Amino acid sequence: MAPHPFPLRLGFLASHDGTNLQAILAEIEAGRLAASPRLVICNNSDAMALRRAAAAGVPTCHLSGRTHPDPEALDEAILEALRDHEVNLVVLAGYMKKLGPRVLAGYPRRVVNIHPALLPKFGGAGLYGLHVHEAVLAAGETLTGATVHRVEPEYDRGPILAQATVPVRPGDTPESLQARVLEQEHRLYPQTLARIAAGEIDLDHPPESPNATARETD
């Protein structure tokens, strides 16, 4: 059966640097990703991600525990902002907060995330940022990578949509590993969104065993 294209209207949530956001916006700009970036929501009013979005002409919005001290009101405000901008796919791009139940219920099977490890390994509470790469090194892994997955209420769970692998090298530090994994994230995330847009990945029926693409970084 021919794939069904999915016209992507993206709403991003980010917290800090926003390099994944930037990589996705660059692919849209270059015409390689058929998607319309509608909104970038940030919980940190000083985040680089907000400046990157503004520079690309994407509407931005700061919503956090500061603007909405009540978590339920914050959850509702995020949902309202996404709906106001007619977002049909929520893209978590380094968002360090847990999404509320209202947003998850408002966007069933339509929230994706990227994690800097080969899930289901090295995911879950406490495994974020450098902690992930520290854990990979401590476990003596020879291969790590990045995973794009659909978001479920539990951290780093939900069907895997795509993975990219990165070899662990002798002498790697958490920082060196983080840098090489991030480089692959910048390829994997836009590429996976393009496959969703083309109908090759069906978010309602995600692949059972997505191909991990080996990418030597040398």
Ligand code: GRF
């Ligand atoms: C990335 O490593 C991503 O996997 C994780 O948070 C980091 C965000 O980096 N979820 P950036 O803000 O996109 O630069």
